[in-house]
Amino acid sequence: MTQIVELEGVTKDYGNSTRALSDVRLSLRKGNWTTVMGPSGSGKTTMLNIIGCLDSPTGGKVNIAGVDIAGLDQRGLTKFRRENIGWIFQQYHLVPYLTALENVMLSQFYSGIVDEPLAVEMLTKVGIGHRLQHYPAQLSGGEQQRVCIARALVNEPSLILADEPTGNLDQNNGKIVLDLLERLREEGHTIIIVTHNTEIAGLGDRTIELVDGKISLDRINERKHGEVI
Amino acid sequence: MFMRILGKSIARRKQRVAIAIVAVVMGAAIASALMTTSMAMKDKVGQQFRNFGANIVVIPKSDTIEVGLPGITFGSVTEQRYINESDLWKIKEIANWSANVLGYAPFLYQVVGVNGSDGRSLNIVLAGTYFNRSVENVTKDANGNLWATGIRRIAPYWDITGKWVKDGNDRRESIVGTIAAKAMGLSIGSVYSVNYVNPDTQNVTTRDLEVTGIVNSGGAEDSQIFVDMEVAQEISNRPGKVHSVQVSALCTNCPAELIGQEIEKSLPTVQAKSVKQLVLAENQIMMQLEQTMTLVTVVALGASALGVMTTMTTNVIERRKEIGLLKSIGADNRRIAALFLTEAAIIGLAGGAIGYGIGLGLAQFIGQSVFQSSVEIVPIAIPITMAISVGIALLASALPVRRATQVEPAAVLRGE
Numbered sequence: 001m002t003q004i005v006e007l008e009g010v011t012k013d014y015g016n017s018t019r020a021l022s023d024v025r026l027s028l029r030k031g032n033w034t035t036v037m038g039p040s041g042s043g044k045t046t047m048l049n050i051i052g053c054l055d056s057p058t059g060g061k062v063n064i065a066g067v068d069i070a071g072l073d074q075r076g077l078t079k080f081r082r083e084n085i086g087w088i089f090q091q092y093h094l095v096p097y098l099t100a101l102e103n104v105m106l107s108q109f110y111s112g113i114v115d116e117p118l119a120v121e122m123l124t125k126v127g128i129g130h131r132l133q134h135y136p137a138q139l140s141g142g143e144q145q146r147v148c149i150a151r152a153l154v155n156e157p158s159l160i161l162a163d164e165p166t167g168n169l170d171q172n173n174g175k176i177v178l179d180l181l182e183r184l185r186e187e188g189h190t191i192i193i194v195t196h197n198t199e200i201a202g203l204g205d206r207t208i209e210l211v212d213g214k215i216s217l218d219r220i221n222e223r224k225h226g227e228v229i
Numbered sequence: 230m231f232m233r234i235l236g237k238s239i240a241r242r243k244q245r246v247a248i249a250i251v252a253v254v255m256g257a258a259i260a261s262a263l264m265t266t267s268m269a270m271k272d273k274v275g276q277q278f279r280n281f282g283a284n285i286v287v288i289p290k291s292d293t294i295e296v297g298l299p300g301i302t303f304g305s306v307t308e309q310r311y312i313n314e315s316d317l318w319k320i321k322e323i324a325n326w327s328a329n330v331l332g333y334a335p336f337l338y339q340v341v342g343v344n345g346s347d348g349r350s351l352n353i354v355l356a357g358t359y360f361n362r363s364v365e366n367v368t369k370d371a372n373g374n375l376w377a378t379g380i381r382r383i384a385p386y387w388d389i390t391g392k393w394v395k396d397g398n399d400r401r402e403s404i405v406g407t408i409a410a411k412a413m414g415l416s417i418g419s420v421y422s423v424n425y426v427n428p429d430t431q432n433v434t435t436r437d438l439e440v441t442g443i444v445n446s447g448g449a450e451d452s453q454i455f456v457d458m459e460v461a462q463e464i465s466n467r468p469g470k471v472h473s474v475q476v477s478a479l480c481t482n483c484p485a486e487l488i489g490q491e492i493e494k495s496l497p498t499v500q501a502k503s504v505k506q507l508v509l510a511e512n513q514i515m516m517q518l519e520q521t522m523t524l525v526t527v528v529a530l531g532a533s534a535l536g537v538m539t540t541m542t543t544n545v546i547e548r549r550k551e552i553g554l555l556k557s558i559g560a561d562n563r564r565i566a567a568l569f570l571t572e573a574a575i576i577g578l579a580g581g582a583i584g585y586g587i588g589l590g591l592a593q594f595i596g597q598s599v600f601q602s603s604v605e606i607v608p609i610a611i612p613i614t615m616a617i618s619v620g621i622a623l624l625a626s627a628l629p630v631r632r633a634t635q636v637e638p639a640a641v642l643r644g645e
Binding site: 054082083087108110111114151 | 234237238550551561564638639
């Protein structure tokens with residue numbers, strides 16, 4: 001199976017008056033980097049949350065990694081998220097009283113297997129193997145984001161979802177993070193990035209643009225290695 | 230990993246956790262103090278009640294004979310009966326409740342004639358009794374001492390001026406009630422004569438007695454004369470006989486009726502009646518005491534629960550993002566609840582342990598100031614205090630934890 005995400009007529013309403021997503025149809029291939037763009041309030045994050053099982057659609061079908069997630073209850077969604085989704089947040093969302101290593105192990109703990117050497121390996125892979133015992137407050141924004149990426153990767157998820165991963169970073173740290181994501185794509189990970197940054201969009205295999213909850217652009221990109229920001 | 234998360238999360242919020250522990254400590258200390266006092270002092274309260282005198286009266290079973298003509302009843306006569314003094318030791322040796330029998334005092338009453346202070350002849354009740362007499366047949370104590378009983382054991386409320394009569398020591402000694410002493414113009418050391426007229430033979434027996442003490446009890450005793458049992462038996466020629474026995478029984482849960490039944494089993498010719506007013510008063514006061522203690526404990530625990538609930542609610546509100554994150558990386562509601570409930574249990578355990586210690590000190594203070602005696606440690610109070618503290622902490626955390634499980638990760642992670 002090459003399709004990992006399939007959305008069919010997905011809508012999402014907040015209350016009676018706000019429609020965040022309207023009849024979204026989308027099919028994403030495994031191993032691709034897809035960039036989701038659009039103005040604020042266009043429904044990008046809502047779509048990402050639905051794909052990442054943090055939110056449920058009001059209507060339509062959502063199939064992730066061959067599983068119809070509409071048929072899952074809250075517990076089932078949590079289990080599915082734990083086993084298949086790796087999240088990278090704009091605000092990093094690290095637990096402040098745990099070290100970098102413990103933050104990565106936290107993700108392992110909730111998946112059922114705590115493997116410290118693997119957590120160390122992941123942090124080394126993202127370039128902060130020397131900062132294992134540092135707390136988030138002792139790390140720079142770029143370093144915190146790399147801990148966040150290591151945490152997302154450690155359970156080997158089918159999908160990596162990144163919501164504005166460079167939004168809070170300076171140019172240098174942003175490049176480091178994007179290089180990392182590029183490397184992950186090369187390793188065969190499926191990545192979906194939500195961003196405002198048009199230059200990031202050029203790095204992906206495909207760019208989706210949302211306007212008012214509808215897909216207004218769906219473009220396959222030419223690969224442009226090394227053209228980061 | 231769970232304990233590491235828990236430990237670090239608690240260490241990071243030391244002050245808040247300390248406030249919650251203090252809240253539990255307050256409730257646990259009061260619960261533990263009142264529980265320890267209540268459990269340890271039940272016997273002491275019972276003993277205090279025993280200062281008010283006997284609570285069981287033993288009298289001979291009487292046969293009532295109806296008199297009259299065939300078909301017409303004029304009334305009934307009751308044959309005078311006695312209890313054998315030689316059987317009295319059995320009161321202390323009854324089955325099941327032996328330890329509860331603190332003491333007894335037998336009485337043999339007779340009306341004697343005395344000279345009043347104004348020279349006129351007076352009739353007065355003379356009672357033979359035990360003052361503090363060792364009883365041979367009763368099981369000896371651990372040190373091999375004989376068990377002793379008498380008025381001094383069962384009526385500590387008697388206010389004696391002078392000296393007590395020494396049992397079997399001097400056949401002249403007597404204690405005179407304060408009203409009787411005044412009527413007879415007697416004081417300590419006075420020697421006086423009593424005359425007993427045998428109702429059957431009309432023989433008069435005269436005996437010289439000396440006042441060793443004057444009793445002021447506020448009751449009928451103030452108008453009577455008390456002498457050694459043998460003296461009374463000699464005067465009225467009723468050797469080995471007593472009219473009644475007053476028994477002081479320690480009734481923590483007041484089984485006075487049961488003790489009475491056991492006495493009747495041991496001495497089949499007697500009937501043992503509990504002094505209902507005293508028993509009821511004891512029961513009522515004990516019940517009121519327990520109710521007050523329970524009420525105070527409930528209020529204190531309620532305040533503790535409120536304190537814990539406030540802290541846990543603040544905890545959940547402050548950690549909403551963290552909860553959202555944990556959910557996003559796969560923590561289900563069960564695990565989120567476990568995190569907060571374990572923290573609550575730790576708060577409960579810590580608060581319970583400290584509270585128990587403080588409560589023990591408080592119980593000693595209550596014991597010393599109210600009962601003038603120290604309070605023994607009641608081992609069962611430890612697990613009960615711990616269980617109550619943990620239970621209160623968990624119960625108070627129920628609502629905050631429910632709130633934690635309702636956190637929507639998508640909403641909190643995007644900053645709503």
